[in-house]
Amino acid sequence: MSKKHFSHISIVAIILFFLFTPNSHADEGTVQIPQKLKPSLNHLLDLAKHDNSERPDMNAISQVIDYLLTPKDPSATYSAGQRNGATSNYLEFNINRSLQDVIDLAYNPEIPSYFIIPASLHQSRWLEVDVNGQPQPFPDLSEAWAAKSKPLFFKGLEFMENTPDIYSGAYYAYQVDRAMVLAQYKGHHVLLSMSSQRGKSDVGKKGLVLGNDDDWNYLYTGEKGCTRTGLGWVDSYMYNSESIMVYYEMMEPVPHVRCAVFKWVDAGWAGINMAQPHHIKNGVQRFVKTFKQVAEATSLPKPSELAAVIRQIDDLPIQTLREKVRNHFNTLKARHQDDNRLNRKWFAQLFEDDRYVEGMSREELKAVVCKEYLKYLLGKSHGFDVAFLEKAKDRSKHPG
Numbered sequence: 001m002s003k004k005h006f007s008h009i010s011i012v013a014i015i016l017f018f019l020f021t022p023n024s025h026a027d028e029g030t031v032q033i034p035q036k037l038k039p040s041l042n043h044l045l046d047l048a049k050h051d052n053s054e055r056p057d058m059n060a061i062s063q064v065i066d067y068l069l070t071p072k073d074p075s076a077t078y079s080a081g082q083r084n085g086a087t088s089n090y091l092e093f094n095i096n097r098s099l100q101d102v103i104d105l106a107y108n109p110e111i112p113s114y115f116i117i118p119a120s121l122h123q124s125r126w127l128e129v130d131v132n133g134q135p136q137p138f139p140d141l142s143e144a145w146a147a148k149s150k151p152l153f154f155k156g157l158e159f160m161e162n163t164p165d166i167y168s169g170a171y172y173a174y175q176v177d178r179a180m181v182l183a184q185y186k187g188h189h190v191l192l193s194m195s196s197q198r199g200k201s202d203v204g205k206k207g208l209v210l211g212n213d214d215d216w217n218y219l220y221t222g223e224k225g226c227t228r229t230g231l232g233w234v235d236s237y238m239y240n241s242e243s244i245m246v247y248y249e250m251m252e253p254v255p256h257v258r259c260a261v262f263k264w265v266d267a268g269w270a271g272i273n274m275a276q277p278h279h280i281k282n283g284v285q286r287f288v289k290t291f292k293q294v295a296e297a298t299s300l301p302k303p304s305e306l307a308a309v310i311r312q313i314d315d316l317p318i319q320t321l322r323e324k325v326r327n328h329f330n331t332l333k334a335r336h337q338d339d340n341r342l343n344r345k346w347f348a349q350l351f352e353d354d355r356y357v358e359g360m361s362r363e364e365l366k367a368v369v370c371k372e373y374l375k376y377l378l379g380k381s382h383g384f385d386v387a388f389l390e391k392a393k394d395r396s397k398h399p400g
Helices: 001-022 035-048 060-066 099-106 141-147 277-295 301-317 320-337 346-350 353-359 362-377 387-397
Strands: 087-094 121-131 152-162 175-186 188-197 205-209 217-222 236-250 256-269
Touching: 035 060, 035 175, 035 236, 060 175, 060 236, 060 256, 087 121, 087 277, 099 141, 099 188, 099 236, 099 277, 099 301, 121 236, 121 362, 141 175, 175 236, 205 353, 217 346, 256 277, 301 387, 320 346, 320 353, 320 362, 346 353
Parallel strands: none
Antiparallel strands: 087 256, 121 152, 152 175, 175 188, 188 236, 205 217, 236 256
16 A cells, blocks of 8 residues: 555544544443343344354343343443444333334334334335245234244345435445344243344445434435535445344333344444444434334324335336425425525435436335325425325225
């Protein structure tokens, strides 16, 4: 490597360090989870990998559940330590619904994940599902719940594309191996979801969070780089990400779900991990905030009714989808006309003509329409009239 090239990398690494690590003192005083828990976490994460044929160890699951139920300092930040060069965060929260309700909504194979966590995911879909060594459709977890038989274990491969990072504006597409376990522990149902990124992500691309992140309005340019000034040319990647999501059924004082998220991330540029613990914590909190808002919403129809609407969206002619998305972009442009960032080349092009919308895939168009329908259901501002979708919901109530 030439001195010039090395110097260039060094300078950029320093720039990125300061740009991506604001308030780094926030990482001080972090509480580390017990070392004795690490073998159990390693076992659960390894279950997700496609080349691992192990079965779930209930002793490992019990150790994780016991730690979840251990009292903790609510003001403290918790870390699961480093794993394969990735930094981490551990977070607990409650969902004020029964675990059955959460499963029916969040793990319904007809309701895409981005509908449940719209602030975190732009697109998502299962590419492969394997149950007991055989390719199968995504299993019905509600049926497995009702059966209350031996633990259900399955794994598969997912495609995911996240939403733009609030700070850098970059978004990434990648694949994750995932394993899921539905079991019982001490008379309580427990659901675990483990993921392990397969290979590094596609290069980061320029995105934009328009307005408040709670509005769920995002732009995706398809152009590589970061949006933040000075980083437009950076080729950034998610090198690795892993997670364990735990749902534990609680019945007292009322049915609710006690949840835990273990998250590890290695992301940056030139092989350097720029992800600091507080970045990961902010990302997990972003996920939790939206997940709770959707899962606890009393205004949502039954999952079967939601699934009927999403099937109708699937069946719409692609030109109808494009018309709805075009209206969405026009609404965003009018609503955010004072945002100077929209004058930048890559974002201005999204509104200039129909080339961008015409180039969107059916899955991308569907994701926009689904999210706008979700906003409508939750009483948020949305980009076009979605009343026509209510007919599908009504038909699901009165089939035939």
